[in-house]
Amino acid sequence: MYDRTWAWVADCWTSGGPASGIDKFRFFYYVQRPRLDAMEQIFSSFFLVYSNRIYPASNGLDALYALQEADGAIRSVYDIESGSPISEEGNPDGLFLPLFAWTEFNLYHKTANKKRVKDVLPVLTKHYKWLEARFKDANGLYAAPPVAAGMGNSPREGAAYLVDFNAAMAMNALYISALGDILNDKDISFQYKRDYFSLKTRINGKMWNAEEGFYYDLDEKEAQVKIRTIGTYWLLLAEIPNEERAEKLVAKLKDPAGFGTENPFPTLSADHPLFDKKGNGFRGSVITAYTFMVIKGLEKYNFYEFARDCAIRHLYFILDSMHAEADQAEAEGHQKEHKPVVWGAYQPQAEGKASWEGHPDWPYPHYLPYNGLASVTLMIENIVGLYISLPRKTVDWIIPNLEIMGIENLSLKRNMVTILSSKSGRGWEIHMESEKLYYFTINVLNKKKKTLPIPSGKCSMLIDKI
Numbered sequence: 001m002y003d004r005t006w007a008w009v010a011d012c013w014t015s016g017g018p019a020s021g022i023d024k025f026r027f028f029y030y031v032q033r034p035r036l037d038a039m040e041q042i043f044s045s046f047f048l049v050y051s052n053r054i055y056p057a058s059n060g061l062d063a064l065y066a067l068q069e070a071d072g073a074i075r076s077v078y079d080i081e082s083g084s085p086i087s088e089e090g091n092p093d094g095l096f097l098p099l100f101a102w103t104e105f106n107l108y109h110k111t112a113n114k115k116r117v118k119d120v121l122p123v124l125t126k127h128y129k130w131l132e133a134r135f136k137d138a139n140g141l142y143a144a145p146p147v148a149a150g151m152g153n154s155p156r157e158g159a160a161y162l163v164d165f166n167a168a169m170a171m172n173a174l175y176i177s178a179l180g181d182i183l184n185d186k187d188i189s190f191q192y193k194r195d196y197f198s199l200k201t202r203i204n205g206k207m208w209n210a211e212e213g214f215y216y217d218l219d220e221k222e223a224q225v226k227i228r229t230i231g232t233y234w235l236l237l238a239e240i241p242n243e244e245r246a247e248k249l250v251a252k253l254k255d256p257a258g259f260g261t262e263n264p265f266p267t268l269s270a271d272h273p274l275f276d277k278k279g280n281g282f283r284g285s286v287i288t289a290y291t292f293m294v295i296k297g298l299e300k301y302n303f304y305e306f307a308r309d310c311a312i313r314h315l316y317f318i319l320d321s322m323h324a325e326a327d328q329a330e331a332e333g334h335q336k337e338h339k340p341v342v343w344g345a346y347q348p349q350a351e352g353k354a355s356w357e358g359h360p361d362w363p364y365p366h367y368l369p370y371n372g373l374a375s376v377t378l379m380i381e382n383i384v385g386l387y388i389s390l391p392r393k394t395v396d397w398i399i400p401n402l403e404i405m406g407i408e409n410l411s412l413k414r415n416m417v418t419i420l421s422s423k424s425g426r427g428w429e430i431h432m433e434s435e436k437l438y439y440f441t442i443n444v445l446n447k448k449k450k451t452l453p454i455p456s457g458k459c460s461m462l463i464d465k466i
Helices: 002-009 038-048 059-066 100-111 114-135 163-182 186-206 230-237 243-254 288-300 304-331 368-384
Strands: 013-015 026-028 386-389 394-399 405-411 416-424 427-434 438-444 448-454 457-462
Touching (some): 002 368, 026 059, 038 059, 038 100, 038 288, 059 100, 100 386, 114 163, 243 288, 243 304, 304 368, 394 416, 427 438
Antiparallel strands (some): 013 026
């Protein structure tokens, strides 16, 4: 899956038309829906950074920034040829979850490009100010149409203050503050950290339901809209709940009547009357981008083992669905025509793609902007367990259980690194090879943790001796 993803990615590049304003950018896109989509660019950057610099991870983001309007607005979808915004029904302002700062923070730690942080920060702050001026209400929360959360037919009628949009705005402030820290800009750091805590206080005060252990959208009168969607889990990534509340949210991720379906995690809680085991769009489908989001949120609260288990389960559903379709094609006598397909959405309780009544073209085949998150990013960060920061010159390896695994020839800013674990007569051993020095932190089963400087050349260590 990992190798095949990169082979597919090679064919997914385009640039804007001559009059689009983005003709200088060659960016990744979904071939079967040719457009510049903000959410696709944001999520795809999280796996393109692992291409060993073969493919640019940030060109699509730069194309979006180039289309920023004078007041700071950036729209959710643009026509590639003309560079004009594409209007969406129920979303006249082209709103989407504002995740640019989170994305840029991740890019910085994977590329160590401090100049880029300096270049993009004015764009991000201008976009933030536009959102604040247009959509922040007197109660301190942001009002956005349900379509802006990206979950089309999710049953959120009456919701005015969305949990996920407000969580994303809190993340926006938190990570702009962190980018300010990188540049040692104390004013940016303080101002946006203050905004973050202000919004965090309002979300915790108004959206939390203590009896049900869940955060809900609010209607125009600030009454809670009692519908549980996967969008609530953006709050974990935004570090909004305290430990006690986080544990209650995670309990619902493990509950089969909540979001704990065999293929984690459905877009709608399984105990909702409109939950559909075939998916029916955003009423039960499992979509890799949201599963990725939940897993990254689990990491914030140190649920590494559960996060890894969910990543493995989701990846197996993708693989099993590919094999099931191949078997069906063979049974029908045209196996030579069959090519493995990864879909944009899967069923929560059985193999195979999801469905959406009235949308025969959905889910999209070979939807790499989201699926690459599973076959590349979750594979490296959660299944193997490697977390890399180039500016810090650190590699953290979190090993929830001992098994033969690792990664070879990973590029760390002109430094090729190999880290492998294996079992020998002396016990479990880690073999490493590097061209330059870096700092390696190993965390085994949450029982042994040690940071060591790893010299250039080859070396190994016995886990029992740590």
